[in-house]
């Protein structure tokens with residue numbers, strides 16, 4: 045287990061934080077936020093292969109391959125401390141799939157690229173929205189047909205979509221303002237954002253403010269279709285830590301990070 049910490053530079057982040065606060069989402073790219081040019085190639089080579097990704101029974105879309113990591117983080121005096129989470133078991137319903145779920149695990153903090161990804165994404169969370177102690181989910185998805193099951197919320201604080209590779213068309217991402225707080229809320233108006241994320245593009249949004257969806261992936265003229273994406277979540281404590289809000293904040297169940 046690692047406990048890596050470093051102070052995160054804030055230069056250039058002010059605009060991202062302001063846009064996220066006012067619009068509720070940011071559309072950006074890996075190089076804009078400081079990830080290296082070869083990040084996608086390195087990450088794809090390490091994780092998006094048959095040794096790592098796995099198609100889980102009962103998952104939906106049924107042909108989706110996936111893996112997951114969970115990071116435990118702490119912000120202390122402006123420094124971000126990271127370590128691998130104890131478990132990747134989701135304790136809450138998400139995207140219409142009920143109950144506890146486990147998926148094949150990866151440990152991205154073992155990899156300098158993975159650590160850089162987590163550190164960069166968590167730094168995009170505006171300081172006034174950061175939890176002192178929380179979890180960050182890293183979900184690796186390879187889809188071939190449908191991208192998501194239906195319009196939904198993930199019921200987390202922020203969701204980050206980062207497309208690493210795509211063959212084929214479609215797979216447009218949609219954000220809708222929702223009329224209700226329900227995770228199952230159906231969109232009733234035109235989308236606020238409709239965008240086909242290309243490799244290298246990143247969409248970050250405040251999950252509570254939108255319902256999100258994506259259209260199916262369509263094969264290219266050569267008949268191939270796949271989409272490799274990271275879906276990262278800045279989680280509520282209830283998702284992985286099994287804690288519920290109390291009148292004076294969250295009930296802490298375990299010790300602080302070392």
Ligand SMILES: [Fe+2]
Nearest residue numbers: 139197198256
């Ligand atoms: Fe989602």
